Amino acid sequence: MSNIQDQVVIITGASSGIGEATAKELASKGAKLVLAARREDRLKKLQDEIQAAGGQARYQVVDVTSYEQMQELAAFTLREFGKIDVLVNNAGIMPQAFLSKNKVDEWDRMIDVNIKGVLYAIAAVTPSMRERKSGHIINLSSVAGHNIYPGGTVYCGTKHAVKAISEGLRQEEAMSGTSIRVTNVSPGAVSSELLETISDPEMKEGMEDFYKVAIDADRIARAISFAIEQPSDVAINEMIIRPTVQVG
Ligand SMILES: NC(=O)c1ccc[n+]([C@@H]2O[C@H](COP(=O)([O-])OP(=O)(O)OC[C@H]3O[C@@H](n4cnc5c(N)ncnc54)[C@H](OP(=O)(O)O)[C@@H]3O)[C@@H](O)[C@H]2O)c1
Incomplete structure (x- = not known):
């Protein structure tokens, strides 16, 4: 039996791409899931699919840019499942x-979702993890959190911030002896709905060309599952996962 069995996992951005694939992977290994995003129809469909396959899932509609909604998400998870493991x-x-x-509007939005949203989620779940002296935070950074390229400046900035937040959180929790593990996951090109968020036509065309080598989201889901599965005295802190043929 996988040690993912019965672990309570909140996934933000579970309505598509990497989040959805991760939900399916962890559900198949017996995790109890709380699926979070804004599109309720997608979350409900995924919850129904997981339950039909014998898994356990609930969903909560949240916008990660609201700290209040992230606190409600944590409270909902504790009410439904009694703890938050991951x-x-x-x-x-x-x-x-x-x-x-x-x-400028898109810079604001990226900062709100990619940085503040990540921090709000950490703030919402860590108090109960610290109390239990157990927990695992898995942050999605990117190869863009390690590299910088023209056109990606603000996105790269937000993903570098995620990497910094992961490492800072890791050090602070290790220092405090809370036993909270931190994993920073940095994917390369992955097939998902992410390119739909690009409004600039030339940039979108260029990225679509770059994404011809993209790998399926379930590749990232498997890596996340691997990090969770490790014995509790070991933390996989950093994973960079590119398509084999991706150069940059
Ligand atoms: N795909 C790649 O190549 C790649 C590479 C490196 C890193 N990443 C990172 O991986 C993560 C997942 O991306 P993906 O590729 O799976 O893209 P995706 O298919 O577009 O999924 C993004 C998810 O984020 C959710 N989301 C967006 N804004 C939100 C908000 N304000 N509140 C709550 N949820 C929100 C979306 O759900 P709703 O719209 O329903 O809210 C969706 O479920 C992102 O952090 C991305 O930067 C992706």
Whole structure:
């Protein structure tokens, strides 16, 4: 039996792509899931699919940019399942464009979802984890959290921030002896709905070309599952997962 059996896992951004694939992978290994995102129809369909296959899932409609809603998500999970073992901090957007296009609204949105949303989720789930001296935070950074490229400046900035938050959280929890594990996951090109968040036509075309080598989201789900499955005295802190043929 996998040690994922009966672990209570919150997944933000569970309505598509990597979040959805991770939900299916962990449900198949017996996790109890709370699926979170804004599109209720998608969450309900996924919950129904998981339950029909014998798994356990609930869903909660949340916008990760609201700290109040993230606190409600944590409270809902504790009411439904009594504990929170893992947070897959995955919700994110990538409306890339050159800085010279001055898409200030999109910069704000990326900062709100990709950075503040990640912090709000951590703030919501860690108090009960610290009390139990057990927990696992899995943050979705990106290869863009390690590299910087033209047009990706703000997105790269947000993903570098996620990497910094992961490492800072890891050090603080290790120092405090809370036994909370932290994993920073940095995918390369993965097939999902992420490119739909790009409003700039030229940038979108260029990224679609780059994404011809993209791998399926279930590849990332398996890596996340691997990190959770490890014995509690070991933490996989950093994973970079590219398509084999991706250069940058
Ligand atoms: N695909 C890639 O190549 C790739 C590479 C590196 C890193 N990543 C990272 O992986 C994560 C997942 O992306 P993906 O590729 O799976 O993209 P995706 O298919 O577009 O999924 C993004 C998810 O985030 C949710 N989301 C967006 N804004 C939200 C908000 N304000 N509140 C709550 N949920 C929100 C979306 O759900 P709703 O719209 O229903 O709210 C959706 O479920 C992101 O952090 C992304 O940056 C992806």
